[in-house]
Amino acid sequence: MDSLSYSLRVIWACAKKDIRTALTERLFTIVGLFVPVTVLILMSLFAISGGKAPTAVVMLDQGPYAQAFYQSMDHAHSFILEQTSTTEAARQLSAGEIVAVVTIPADFDSGLRQNQPVSINVAINNLNTDFTNDIRRAIPLSITSFYASSFPNLVNITTHEVDAYPQDTDYIPYLAVSILVIALMIGGLLQSGPASAKEWESHTIKELLLSPASRWAITTGKMLGSILIGLGSAIVVVIVLIFIVGIQPAHWLELIGYTLLCLIIFNSIGVLFGTLIKQRMPVIALSMGTALPLFFISGAFGPISFQTPIIQWMAPLSPAYYLIVLFQHSFHNFYLNTLSMGANTLILIVFALVIIGLETLALNRSVLSH
């Protein structure tokens, strides 16, 4: 038989077999399908909750200056504000429900009109310095903003901003794209790794190793099967991004291409883990243990050039770094590194080929337990 057509038959047979096997384990498949969505939702919630400090404002003065100051705080993007009474604010603070209580005094308006000093009381729950410092930075910022809007003649310094991009990108839409990469990464590793390890646990690897089919065709087929299942996950995650998070891809074709590349790379790594470790539980643990550090060193939270030198040195070693760069471009139309789109893509293709090569080598060198 023609070698190429035989290899294609083997690839498709392995993929089809893995899909059929996965579909018989419905719970595992459902979990595998929704793990990326769960990761996306959980990390988005984490990002949303971590960005702003819940703060109570006690308005003892309802005058126009007091209202303007409240608006300045609201525009500081650092608080989740709620107006409440002195008693309720004290209760919320002692119960740990809020980070701070800002009390606008009864003489706020009159004091300002008479050019008298006004003292704003700020009570802070300082058990977490991250939030505490947010409050300490944001209150003076709100005072400056208030003066700039209410007494512009008193503020002589102004800024003239020149933007690198025509639109701002909020933190959540930026982070959501990075989270898409980790979601596909975890989904890919968890689909393909345990599926490969299961062949060893159930001894069905003998059926594969005792066949004359080439090892690369077998590994490619296994990868293809998990990629096709992973595509289901990817579609669900992208739908969530578009319809729930509310971000639209700027380049659809890029998004489709990079999604496939992402699935190829991380499903290959999963197959490699499964082939080397041969047991499902350790493969799952290793997959999770690999995905999270890769995510944190790959510029998920901001451009890698803004990070510490050690992270800047480590990030290019991870395929997740290049994927985040390319996915950000496909959604937001900006580049996070100085490489061209082609160079980023080429590096990822080399990653994929090396991992597929390692998989084939691992399967070639595999012998049955003795």
Place this chain on the structure above:
Amino acid sequence: MTTLNDKAIDIFHLVKRFGKFVALDDLSFTVTTGEIFGLLGPNGSGKTTTINIISGLSAPTSGQVHVMGYDLRTHSRKVLQLLGSVPQETALYEELTAWANLDFHAELFGVPLKDKKARIEAMLELVQLSDRKNSPVSTFSGGMKRRLALARALLHDPQLIYLDEPTLGVDVQSRHAIWEYILNLRKQGKTVLITTNYLEEAQALCDRIAILDHGRLAALDTPDHLRQVSGAGVVEIETAQPTQKVENLRRLAGVTSIEQNGNQLKIAIQSDGRVVPQIIGVITQESEILKFTVREPTLDDVFLRLTGTALRD
């Protein structure tokens, strides 16, 4: 006389080391085309290593292996094409149906598409599983799984079939059915290599048997010859007290070997059994005989004599 073309498997000075452990120590033997060949040995004797090397799953440290005339080092893919395997664990995909398992195997072995359906149907018919073709393998009994694994091994029409413990854990009815299939393979001119722990299975099926011990060939012959070499008969005696006359018995002409286990004696004897009255005479000098049996030697006796252990130990 065996010619080159008659050799299904030709193993020549095969050595396999795992670090300092020598799993196969200068092993040489030949399996003739069309025969059922049994590979026996206690655990750790080198059976699995030998099979793994023949299957291309493990590389020898030194020595040569030819399968159907092909050098395994240079033609391992060709050898795998000619080999049909029934592993001990069956290696079936339990979640898939019988048909899906065979279909997958057909694709892996490149069975021509135009023949595939007919071949699968024929194999299912052969092992009498046609009515269960759409059932998941997980619903099959142990015997049905073995039969399906055999059907799968035969699907690509291999010249050499290897069966690892083909009837392990199956009921008596299924065992005889599987024996029947194996014997039919010989009629079709196929070569069959079997490893088994059931000596009655080896006796019933095998044309020749190789017994491995510590990675070496301890014996290679037909089952009948092996039994003859072991002696013409076995005398089993149970005495009231353990006898002290073992050395006296050993000196009797016609006694091949003696095993004593408490008040049980197993004595291998040669020729026509004229030594039996002398044995009785020696023993009754010191003890009463409670039980006395004379029987033909079995392969168990042969195995025990050669390896010093029972096969299922």
